[in-house]
Amino acid sequence: MHATNSTPGTGQAVTSRPKQERARRTKAQILNAAAEVFAEQGYPTVTLQDVADRVGMTKGAVYFHYANKHVLAIAVVEEHYERWPELVERVRATKDNPLDTLLAVLDSTAEAFRSDTMVRAGARLQIERSLIGTNLPKPYEWWREMLAALIAEARDAGQLVPDTDPEALARVVVSAFFGVQHISDVLTERADMMERYLEMRDAVFKGFIAG
Structure with missing residues (x-):
């Protein structure tokens, strides 16, 4: 008989980790596919079969991770909102003063609305929130609080x-900002997002930046 040094339960834990990682990747793939179809079609017409077709899985596989379209839409909106604190922290790590941070946060956010499918999907689902019929995260309030703090920092720094x-x-x-991104979406599918955003940014801040 060969001796072993394994701790009871360790083998099962080691075995479960790859399974958990695969499940995590699968959920992420489904969520990204859902974001694509929600961004393109909107909540009312999307089905779990649409998501399954986009991700290349069976409907049952999607159903295993997300019980229905309602749950999937909530997950997309929540992921949308999780992007923003991370974005702000990334910008803060690269900028030396409050005004540069403030403007770079807005620039990066505009780019995300132009090119990030999860952001685009979350924005559309927020507009369609009455059709989803649940308490989604309340829009705009986090943005007002975060920007007010950055603006106060820039003012106090004399900028x-x-x-x-x-x-x-x-x-x-x-x-x-949210008016610009919505109008850009409606008129050009955000193809002119950055141009319209920069017009708005320069017009709004023109009278506030210290000379």
Whole structure:
């Protein structure tokens, strides 16, 4: 008989890790495929079969991970919102001052709305939230709070004029930004997103940047 040094239960744990990783990758593949079809077609017409066809799986395989279209839509919206804190932290790590950080956050967000399918899908599903019939994350509030904090930092650093009201400017920026991305989507499927965004950014901040 050969002696073993294994700890009871260790073999099962080691075996389960690859299975868990495969399941994680499969869920991610399904979620990305769902984002594509939601972004293209919208919530009402998409079916689990559409998602299965896009990802190259059976409907049963999709159903195993996501019980229905409703659950899948919620997961896409939640993933959409998870992108933003990570984006802000990445930008903060590369910029030396508050104003550069503020503008780079907006620039990167505009680019995400132009090219990131998960972001585009989440934005469309938020517009269609009444059709989904659940309590999705409330839109815009996180953006207002985050931008107000960045604007206050830039004002206090002397980069914006002293009488800048961070809360008011944040509300204007959020309203203008999301209006621009929506109009760009409707008119050009966001092909002109960056051009229209830069027009908005320069117009809004023109009177606030300290000379």
